[in-house]
Amino acid sequence: MKRIITLLTDFGIKDPYVAQMKGVILSINAEAQIIDISHEVSKHNIHEAAFILLSTYSKFPKRSIHVVVVDPGVGTRRRAIVVETRRYLFVGPDNGVLSLAVDDDGVVRAYEIRNPLFLRSHISSTFHGRDIFAPVAAYLSLGIPPEYVGPEIDFRMIKRTAEPKAFIINDKTFRACVIYIDNFGNVITNIKADMIPRGVRNITIKFKDKELTIPFKRAYNDVPKGEVLSLIDSFNYLEVAVNQGNAAKRLGLTVGDSIVIELS
Amino acid sequence: MKRIITLLTDFGIKDPYVAQMKGVILSINAEAQIIDISHEVSKHNIHEAAFILLSTYSKFPKRSIHVVVVDPGVGTRRRAIVVETRRYLFVGPDNGVLSLAVDDDGVVRAYEIRNPLFLRSHISSTFHGRDIFAPVAAYLSLGIPPEYVGPEIDFRMIKRTAEPKAFIINDKTFRACVIYIDNFGNVITNIKADMIPRGVRNITIKFKDKELTIPFKRAYNDVPKGEVLSLIDSFNYLEVAVNQGNAAKRLGLTVGDSIVIELS
Amino acid sequence: MKRIITLLTDFGIKDPYVAQMKGVILSINAEAQIIDISHEVSKHNIHEAAFILLSTYSKFPKRSIHVVVVDPGVGTRRRAIVVETRRYLFVGPDNGVLSLAVDDDGVVRAYEIRNPLFLRSHISSTFHGRDIFAPVAAYLSLGIPPEYVGPEIDFRMIKRTAEPKAFIINDKTFRACVIYIDNFGNVITNIKADMIPRGVRNITIKFKDKELTIPFKRAYNDVPKGEVLSLIDSFNYLEVAVNQGNAAKRLGLTVGDSIVIELS
Numbered sequence: 001m002k003r004i005i006t007l008l009t010d011f012g013i014k015d016p017y018v019a020q021m022k023g024v025i026l027s028i029n030a031e032a033q034i035i036d037i038s039h040e041v042s043k044h045n046i047h048e049a050a051f052i053l054l055s056t057y058s059k060f061p062k063r064s065i066h067v068v069v070v071d072p073g074v075g076t077r078r079r080a081i082v083v084e085t086r087r088y089l090f091v092g093p094d095n096g097v098l099s100l101a102v103d104d105d106g107v108v109r110a111y112e113i114r115n116p117l118f119l120r121s122h123i124s125s126t127f128h129g130r131d132i133f134a135p136v137a138a139y140l141s142l143g144i145p146p147e148y149v150g151p152e153i154d155f156r157m158i159k160r161t162a163e164p165k166a167f168i169i170n171d172k173t174f175r176a177c178v179i180y181i182d183n184f185g186n187v188i189t190n191i192k193a194d195m196i197p198r199g200v201r202n203i204t205i206k207f208k209d210k211e212l213t214i215p216f217k218r219a220y221n222d223v224p225k226g227e228v229l230s231l232i233d234s235f236n237y238l239e240v241a242v243n244q245g246n247a248a249k250r251l252g253l254t255v256g257d258s259i260v261i262e263l264s
Numbered sequence: 265m266k267r268i269i270t271l272l273t274d275f276g277i278k279d280p281y282v283a284q285m286k287g288v289i290l291s292i293n294a295e296a297q298i299i300d301i302s303h304e305v306s307k308h309n310i311h312e313a314a315f316i317l318l319s320t321y322s323k324f325p326k327r328s329i330h331v332v333v334v335d336p337g338v339g340t341r342r343r344a345i346v347v348e349t350r351r352y353l354f355v356g357p358d359n360g361v362l363s364l365a366v367d368d369d370g371v372v373r374a375y376e377i378r379n380p381l382f383l384r385s386h387i388s389s390t391f392h393g394r395d396i397f398a399p400v401a402a403y404l405s406l407g408i409p410p411e412y413v414g415p416e417i418d419f420r421m422i423k424r425t426a427e428p429k430a431f432i433i434n435d436k437t438f439r440a441c442v443i444y445i446d447n448f449g450n451v452i453t454n455i456k457a458d459m460i461p462r463g464v465r466n467i468t469i470k471f472k473d474k475e476l477t478i479p480f481k482r483a484y485n486d487v488p489k490g491e492v493l494s495l496i497d498s499f500n501y502l503e504v505a506v507n508q509g510n511a512a513k514r515l516g517l518t519v520g521d522s523i524v525i526e527l528s
Numbered sequence: 529m530k531r532i533i534t535l536l537t538d539f540g541i542k543d544p545y546v547a548q549m550k551g552v553i554l555s556i557n558a559e560a561q562i563i564d565i566s567h568e569v570s571k572h573n574i575h576e577a578a579f580i581l582l583s584t585y586s587k588f589p590k591r592s593i594h595v596v597v598v599d600p601g602v603g604t605r606r607r608a609i610v611v612e613t614r615r616y617l618f619v620g621p622d623n624g625v626l627s628l629a630v631d632d633d634g635v636v637r638a639y640e641i642r643n644p645l646f647l648r649s650h651i652s653s654t655f656h657g658r659d660i661f662a663p664v665a666a667y668l669s670l671g672i673p674p675e676y677v678g679p680e681i682d683f684r685m686i687k688r689t690a691e692p693k694a695f696i697i698n699d700k701t702f703r704a705c706v707i708y709i710d711n712f713g714n715v716i717t718n719i720k721a722d723m724i725p726r727g728v729r730n731i732t733i734k735f736k737d738k739e740l741t742i743p744f745k746r747a748y749n750d751v752p753k754g755e756v757l758s759l760i761d762s763f764n765y766l767e768v769a770v771n772q773g774n775a776a777k778r779l780g781l782t783v784g785d786s787i788v789i790e791l792s
Contacts, residue, residue: 004290006283012711013277013541014568016584017762019534022563023587026532030589034563035286035298040278043712044772056280059287059394061294072772075747125747127762130587183276184307219339219389234281234391244308244336268554270547277541299550299562304542320544323551323658325558447540448571483603483653498545498655508572508600 001031003141004064008037008053009129010044011069017127021069021134024120028138035060044072046097048255050161051180054100055235057088066101067129067137068092075125080113080132081158082146089146091137093128096161107155114150166191172263178255179237185246187253191238191261203230205240206260207253213264214240266295267405268328272317273393274305275333281391285333285398288384292402299324308336310361312519314425315444318364319499321352330365331393331401332356339389344377344396345422346410353410355401357392360425371419378414430455436527442519443501449510451517455502455525467494469504470524471517477528478504530559531669532592536581537657538569539597545655549597549662552648556666563588572600574625576783578689579708582628583763585616594629595657595665596620603653608641608660609686610674617674619665621656624689635683642678694718699725700791706783707765713774715781719766719789731758733768734788735781741792742768 005025011017018039025032037056041049049070057066071078071093079094085105090098094112113119113132118139123131136149166176166189174195180188196216204213214228220243223229228247233239238261241247248254269289275281282303289296301320305313313334321330335342335357343358349369354362358376377383377396382403387395400413430440430453438459444452460480468477478492484507487493492511497503502525505511512518533553539545546567553560565584569577577598585594599606599621607622613633618626622640641647641660646667651659664677694704694717702723708716724744732741742756748771751757756775761767766789769775776782 002294004294006287014566015710016565016580017710019563019565019584020587020762023584023589023592026561026563027587027589030530030532030561033290033294035283035290037280037283038278052280056283056287059284059291061287061291064287073749076749124760124762124764126759126767130762182279182281221337221340231390232388234284234388234394236388239390266558268558297554297558299547299554301544301547302542316544320547320551323548323555325551325555328551446543446545485601485604495654496652498548498652498658500652503654 001029001142002033003029003031004033004035004060005137005141006035006037006060006064006066007039008041008049008066009039009069010041010049011039011129013039017129020130024130024134025138028135029141032138032141041070044070046070046095047161048180049097050100051163053098054104057101058105062087065089065091065137065140067133068097069129069133070097071095071128074128079153080128081110081153082113082136082140082149083110083155083158084108084146089140091133091140094159096159099158099160100163102158103160109146110153110155110158111146112150112153115148118144118149164190166195168195171197174261176259176261178253178257178259181248181253181255185242185248186233187240187247187251188233188235189238189240189259189261193232193236193238196232196238196263200263202264204262204264207257210251212251220244265293265406266297267293268297268299268324269401269405270299270301270324270328270330271303272301272305272313272330273303273333274307274309274313275303275393277303281393284394288394288398289402292399293405296402296405305334308334310334310359311425312444313361314364315427317362318368321365322369326351329353329355329401329404331397332361333393333397334361335359335392338392343417344392345417346375346377346400346404346413347419347422348372348374348410353404355397355404358423360423363422363424364427366422367424373410374417374419374422375410376414376417379412382408382413428454430459432459435461438525440523440525442517442521442523445512445517445519449506449512450497451504451511451515452497452499453502453504453523453525457496457500457502460496460502460527464527466528468526468528471521474515476515484508529557529670530561531557532561532563532588533665533669534563534565534588534592534594535567536565536569536577536594537567537597538571538573538577539567539657541567545657548658552658552662553666556663557669560666560669569598572598574598574623575689576708577625578628579691581626582632585629586633588616590615591617593617593619593665593668595661596625597657597661598625599623599656602656607681608656609681610639610641610664610668610677611683611686612636612638612674617668619661619668622687624687627686627688628691630686631688637674638681638683638686639674640678640681643676646672646677692718694723696723702789704787704789706781706785706787709776709781709783713770713776714761715768715775715779716761716763717766717768717787717789721760721764721766724760724766724791728791730792732790732792735785738779740779748772
């Protein structure tokens, strides 16, 4: 049965781990269409994976199955779960990595994976991506109802990872932080587009002992090459960037840094 | 409808950008077969992307749709275009990135993308790959005629990027340059195979203040491991290489370097 | 005809080489389902590729076609071969890269690729992945019998690469070595799970002038974050790891290092 399965892991692309998962999936459902979201999540970084998933899951067709394996607790007592949301199925460890996306789409039901029928016969204690999550996703892609994988669990008790909220000091000033830096060096803050009123021309960004006033523009190329700007980016957040340059390196910002933003 | 869509970008493989494009495509045409050409083009390097596209586009089945997003001018007035060539469709920004390939295959017609029907409903000013090029490619893969995307434009006015030509000083001497260095460190020059007559045994390469005479061979392994050689490579250009080593590092050559080649 | 073709190379993911292979395959069989095993094999490292293939090939559906191009001898007299095993077909250079996997699955017959019908019309001397192995795999995926590609060869004469065996000094002491380090920094030894009796609580690892006693556990998270442990990993080998850390860097171990392991 044709169905999309996406994969998001911290496995990197050199080692055979991702291909082993794909082989397991295709051995169960040769018609599954496997799409990589990313395998370059920073090792063991649950929050980063949760953010990437949040920004991507809804771009896929309804009924796609999203598998996430960023799983530092593999082999211990953290649960393996399937979460059914309004439009999708999610498969992964119950460590918070699914939480931003499933709450965004709206959880319908959640299940703990327990039924050995849908797992590989030998389950390693180090690679549940291959031995548990891949086969479960493959069986779900064949149309097996999620309630077959194990007992329903209280979805309010799924582990959550917090998306830090920007704090509004006044309608022109926010205490915020850096939530993601992409490989262009663009600095994504947790200030959402709808927090920024019309007519803003500049922002002042304060961090550590620095203070910098930069233009607020529509597009990277609205400032000369090499200059710093801010804009609403494709995640729909306020972003600090350098036109054709690396803002994170230029400004010395990293994920988690606290910043104060003033609009003007 | 089954149809191949290739993707060539400078987005890297960690961030969710490529997966967002794939999700958008598959949401429009679940049968599209998406193949990555590369997402590791040097950031904003239009010429490098144009060369990679030129070397690859014609290996794919006729009617494949090639999407290129190396787009430093995103969100400004550079046009978004579809180019119909003899055998393929190309989708991308009108900044030169498509030009080497479309001219090589032979342009039939070109169109500016304007019809909002074939775009995402909200178009960011930073990510036209997801909001314009991906949905347009997906609709084209469904068989929508390219003239539906917007007005035909004069294809002679599409922006071109120059492929530097080697300059023939005499039938044994060329002023040339380095046009690509691959990840093995092989140094690809702009001297084409047909410029080199039969019977050449050695080449002398002069660059900066260095001069080096190296054998001209068929295969890397025709010299001992670790030795420098030259050969006609799989791009059909004269290449300087080290057998199982990195010629670019060994010789200190980078893309764009001017060289003089003498055959002997 | 729908059929899985896997690719394992040292080509990296920036250059157009992998995409050229995919284009050639899809031009012959548009229904082929191409899955990447890895393109980040260390350059020219036949043994590493052989290990990755061994650990992955059997996860794929029967009748999958595994193509391996780690080929420092390209263009010289090393043979290009197809190996038919109990459940799979393998395509690659006869340099040992296929040997661990084909011997593991059981060789049925082997053939030297010679029939020009199944090759690209112009064969470069530097890229047989594109000009020989990709088209042969594509024709095999269409159901062309392997004996059509060329003469049968004595499969006992296929080049082998040795998987170093651990040497048992006594039932608690092994002279072993590091056979792989993954991108988490986990150190995989050549001591197989079945060489380790029940009841082991610790292992002592001796290498260079160091000696270290570490717990033998089930899962990474059975020790506190940042601590060294050993366990049976998903390859089914004894592995030395750091919970959420990099064991190879911490201990200064690299592939090929000799170690002595004592169980206690």
